[in-house]
Amino acid sequence: MSEAKRQGTSVIILTFLFALLLSVIPLPSWLVFVRPEWVPLVLIYWCLALPTRVNVGVGWSVGLVVDVLEGNLLGQHALAYAVIAFVTVKLHKQIRVYPLWQQALSILVLIALCQLLLAWVRGIIGQAPDSWAYWVSSFISAILWPWVFLLLRDIRRKFRVS
């Protein structure tokens, strides 16, 4: 049991690392706003699948890592990710039984919430996002959710993460 658990941890860490890589990989400038929010997608998946293992604390630490990675104010992503992790863990029993497209709608709301929190923090320090393109990525993330979900579920089953 403990063996399986340890193996699972490394898989979770690897998926987060991969999401972090994707979230800073350079894109052409017209694509920048279309970049999905990879890290929250992965975070939400693990919160849904293993709410006892991945929850607010993990959200907070991953958020801190993202802040350092992107050179932002330390804690803005940590706050946003902790909040969405909290909401997801609260609602995981409902969201789990939804069909995929309905799950995608909840993901849209969650990621928009995350972006709203980030926009507030930026607004307070005087760097409020000035274009509507800022919100596009939450739609893109929601559209991508079914694939992310299926992929991560397969990974979870293959490596028996529990």
Next chain:
Amino acid sequence: MTMDHRHHYLDGLRSAMSILIYPVHYFVNLPFSAGTWMGDNMISREELLAQKGELNSQNTFLKAQMQKFISLEIENMRLRKLLDASQQIGDKVLAAELFAIDLDPFSHKVLINKGSRHNVHEGQPLLDADGVYGQTIYVTPISSTAMLITDPSHAIPVQVNRTGLRAIAAGTGSMDKLDLLHIPNNADIRVGDVLVSSGLGGVFPVGYPVAEVTEVTPDPSQPYAVVKAKPKAQLDRSREVLIVWQAEHEHDEAIATDAKGHARKQLPELQQ
């Protein structure tokens, strides 16, 4: 968050975490550095020779220009000494390379591959081949984050090269635009004027080109005119930047404060 924003208590934590994060930066950058490496290694002999010729001629040209520059610099220093003004001696520079990494799209920041191990410190100016590029804001032992001059929260003191008019150029969040703040409607400033750094803030060295004025719209109903400028540095294209150490900074201040007392002593020496 407030602690980070206002007091910088968490800089140590940030720098420790950055080291942990470094592999991520490294891996994202890997395909690009590998591409550059392949490009460098698989170049044909003819191309190399052509490049060498071109660089040679460019070098000769620059050297010729340098000769003039050196004599001008010496003359300038002599004149400044006569005026008892603080003198500016050559700045020390270090070339750094950017990481191919997209940071937050709403603030203009880049990651460079030199850090406190190379004596880089916070608030250090960066230049590229064409002008002022930005300044470092977070420094870790192996890398540092720099803010470009177009970041919405950045401002740089400038001077119009033609008239000496001082102004502040604030970033707008768009890569090709700076706003000049608080320019009176009747100020002598025209489209095409070159703005150079004035050195007043103490961060940027004096006299490097910053931007070129692209739009001047006096608005009589407002206290200040709307003046926009385009940065000289190729903010979205440069892969290499120069980190600058301003030479003899403390020394300058000492001279400036002592200037009155020593004025008589220095003048005879200079006349010899």
